Amino acid sequence: MKDIQVSDYGTMADGKMVKKYTLTNKNGMKLEVINFGGIITSLTAPDKNGKYEDVVLGFTKPEDYFNGNPYFFGAIIGRYGNRIANGKFEIDGKSYQVNQNDNSNSLHGGKNGFHTKFWNIEIVKDSEFSSLKLTYTSPDGEEGFPGNLKTTVFYTLTDDDALEISYEAKTDKPTIVNLTQHSYFNLSGDFAKEILDHELQIDANQFLPTNSSMIPTGELKNVENTAFDFTVSKPIGKDINADDKPLKLGNGYDHNFILNGNGLRSIATVHHPESGRVMEVLTSEPGVQFYSGNFLDGKFETKTGGKSEKRTGFCLETQHFPDSPNQPNFPSTVLKPGEKYDSKTIYKFSVKK
Known part of the structure; x- marks a missing residue:
């Protein structure tokens, strides 16, 4: 692993300077992270000709990350990834109301969730790889969540072209935690192209149907004989326009799949036939939210030209x-x-010729 490079990325409206950290492995694969939101602004992966290209969506201007980041591009999500109905929940009989930023629901930790926070970043070097250690302490009551929550996230770029993400958290009051990473991928390397030709396999026999507010109904529905069956690899676009109520409610795929197995295991594989790029996902988590970019709306330029349109x-x-x-x-x-919150996810890249 080469040394990690640190550079100035941009200045926020309040004068704070945002730094960018660039990790490079022995193959030339690069990961770029900023300390605002813990955002991954770039991640490269090889194609069948050995060419490394950026495969994560993002903005061309720093201020577009700073001024709301409406799609949560590349950010660390917390305290609670995904939705909480009406922003309400109870712990030990005590009721809590958290920020409602998705109509009546709370989404991805609220309007000022972890994706809007400055993370302290330390460079951690060992004998094999270098990592970034990101820390943020969320104060008791932030966005309505109880307890002072100390969160640590490690980003590690390995020499087998894998991005390893480890999450840790501790609290001084009972609270809820559900951390995730919100990178959007397009393995073609051209962010104006749709991702419908990407072939996806998910190791899940069930998924969670939702109501019109995208809150799970509580049913654990079998994927067999539905548009949600990715147990065998198929193009994302194959069934995306099927006459299917859950698909129509989500305007496409925006659903949580109940993963088979326990512990750190391989749970999904994506293959882009034209470039040959393959991304394997491993996780210790029980679920994965597959989102097909249904609400990308073409308002922003992509890093490769064109616009971030629907399903790119x-x-x-x-x-x-x-x-x-x-x-x-x-x-x-x-x-x-x-107690200690402990979670790990790996995005591992390879090539299928």
Whole structure:
């Protein structure tokens, strides 16, 4: 692993300077991260000709990240990834109201969630790889969540072309935690192209249907004989326009899949036939939110020219299930004092010729 390069990225309206950290592995693969939002602004991966190109969507101007980042491009998401119905939940009989920023729901930690915070970044070097250690302490009551929550995220770029992300958190009051990373991928390397030709496999026999507010109904629905069956690899676009109620409610795929197995395991693979790029996803989480970029709206220039139009990027957000605090049959997202939140996800890149 080469040394990590640190440079000035941009200045916020309040005068704060945002720094960019660039990690490069022995193959020339690069990861770029800024300390605002812990945002991944660039990640390169090889094609079948050995060419490394950026494969994550993002903005061309720093201020577009600073002024709202409406798509959460590349950011660390917390305290609670995905939705909480009406922004309400209870812990030990006590009710909490958190920020409602998605109509009546709370989405991705609220308007001023972790994606808007300055993260302290340390460079951590060991004998094999270099990592970035990002830390942020969310004060008791921030966005309505209880407890002082100390969060640590590690980004590590390995020499086998994998991005490893480790999450840790501790609290001094019972709270809820569901951390994830919100990069949008387009393995073609051309961010104006749709991702419908990408071939996706997800190791999940069930998914979570939602209501019109995109809150899970509580049903665990089998994917067999539905448009949500990705147990065998198929193009994302194959069934995306099927006459299917959950698909229509989400304007495409925007659903949590209930992953098979436990512990750190391979849960999804994406292949882009034209470039040959392959991305394998491994996680210790019970679910993954597959989002097909349905609400990208062409308002912003892409890093490769053209616009970020509908379905020009996809997300595979590893996480616990949406609205878990209000769904007793879902795995718990409650974290109590003395406990440690511990989660890991890996995005590993290779080539299929």
